[in-house]
Every structure is written in C-alpha cells, then in structure tokens.
Amino acid sequence: MMVNLGANTVHFSVEMLEQYELARAEVCMGREGTLSSRQKKAIDEIKLANELGIPVSVHLPIFLPPDYKRDYLDAMFLEPDEAQRELSFEMVALNLKLLESYEVEYYVLHFPGVILEKEVQELFEERLDESLERLEVLSRQYNCSILLEYFGSNVNFYRPEQWIEKLRPYRHLGLLIDTGHLYFASVIWDFDFISVLKMLSDHAEAFHLWTTKGQYAYRENEFYLKNNHVAIHPEQMKEDGWAFDSKTVLDILKDTSKPLIIEATPLYLGEKYYQNGIVKVASYLKNVK
Ligand SMILES: [Zn+2]
Helix, strand or coil, rough: CCCCCECCCCCCCCHHHCCCCEEEEECCCCCCCHHHHHHHHHHHHHHHHHHHHHCCCEEEECCCCCCCCCCCCCCCCCCCCHHHHHHHHHHHHHHHHHCCCCCCCEEEEEECCEECCCHHHHHHHHHHHHHHHHHHHHHCCCCCCEEEEEECEEECCCHHHHHHHHHCCCCEEEEEEEHHHHHHHHHHCCCCHHHHHHHHHHCCEEECEEECCCCCCHHCCCCHHHHEEEECCCCCCCCHEEEECHHCCCCCCCCCCCCCCCCCCCCCCCCHHHHHHHHHHHHHHHHCC
C-alpha cells in the first residue's frame, strides 16, 4: 500500500514533494508577508498541485471577510456571541466559493475555538448541533468535505467520544487528528495519549504530524512557545522529554491509507532537522510493514 504522506506548504514547496517522495500537499497561508502575498502564494500552490495532478487539501482560511478582525486561525463557530459566529461562517462560505474552481480533496478547519467557560450542556449542544448542521449544508452546497481538527481547547466540547458521536451524522464533515494538539489535549484533560490516538485514528479521515516537549500545554509550555511544531523523527523518545515515542505513533498510523500531513516548522534545530524529519518519517513508513 502506498504511504499517503504529505507536507504542509508553509515551510515546504509543491515543487519539492517529488524529490522527497511525498504524495500530497496541504496548502495553508502561514504568517510570512502581507495578507495578499500569502493569499497569492496559497492560490499559486493550489494551481500548481492541480496542474501536476498532486492531491491537495486546503487548511482554511485563505480568504477573510472584510469585517474579520480576529487571528486568521481563530474559530468562533461555538462562541456565544452571534456576530462572531457569523463571521466564521462567512469565512467558510467565502473560501468555498472562491476556491470552488480548484480541485481540493478536502478542507481543514479549526472548529472548537478556545473556550474556558463551562456552559449549560443543553444550551451549548444546541449551538454545537446548529453549527455542525450549517457547515454540513455549506459543504453539501459546494460538494466538498470539511475535516474538523480535534482540539481539547473548548471546555464544552473536548471529549474524544463526544467528537466522534457529534460528527457521525454528517456526510460531508469528518475528523482530523493532529498529534501535537491531541498531546496537549491529553495534558489538559489527563487522558492517555496513545490509547486515545488508537481509538480516534479509526474515525479520523486525515492526520497532522508534529511533536513537542514538556509536560504543559500551549502557553504554559516554554518549549512549545519557542519551537512551535517540531518535525517528528522516529527516534524521539518520551524518556528524553518528547511528548510521545514517535515510533509508537508512526506504528499506529503505518497501515492507514488516509492522508498524513507533516505540519512542522524549522524552528527547532533549524532547516536540516526539519527536512531530515520528513526523510526519516517517509522512509520509516515505507519500510515498516
Ligand atoms: Zn494541525
């Protein structure tokens, strides 16, 4: 079986995929440069991937509504403030419309947001169901699929079983598991990372791969603040301070034909370490059978 491994294009180019024997790309606009230069780069990448026949997914958003003031990766779909929620839906509608003419295998969306206030469950679930339904309607309208990236950052919607159950009814929506964010969720909610990864990987439609160090999550994690997403190398061990034994994670994912996207930055030990991570993961997944 072909390993369906690819890279996020923020630190990697579509032209380089073949040389690294990668099968796919995930376009994301990143943070370097002006909004319009980032958008142009993203569209050029989608076009090139389409021309070369390389499967491509798009990490939303590429386009932002005129009134959008928040960080581009914020997700307001589940916020109590209706005007904020509307902006997020407007963002999705705008992107699906402007990207309609391209060949996009699936879209990746940050969905749960960062919500620290516990709400009355029924009230929250009503909003959650309504938001999922609206995304389903939008993706049906544009005949595409949207994968919601799992995060443990919303106190009302973080249990892995709850995610599976809530997404199950929707044909155009799916689950994406990101190894780094899942690790942080396991820190925040004190669950066993490996067993939850095993459980979720049966339900996920795609994966993001990166790792980190340290026992704290996000802003409390100095290593993460400094190094952001670190490229996975098979020899990274938990006993050396890494989030998980990288080999164990690769072994769980080795038989899947679902997209595995390396979503790392070259901040930790530089460009070489980042690129070597890609080479080693590709070769490990190819040879471990
Ligand atoms: Zn991710």
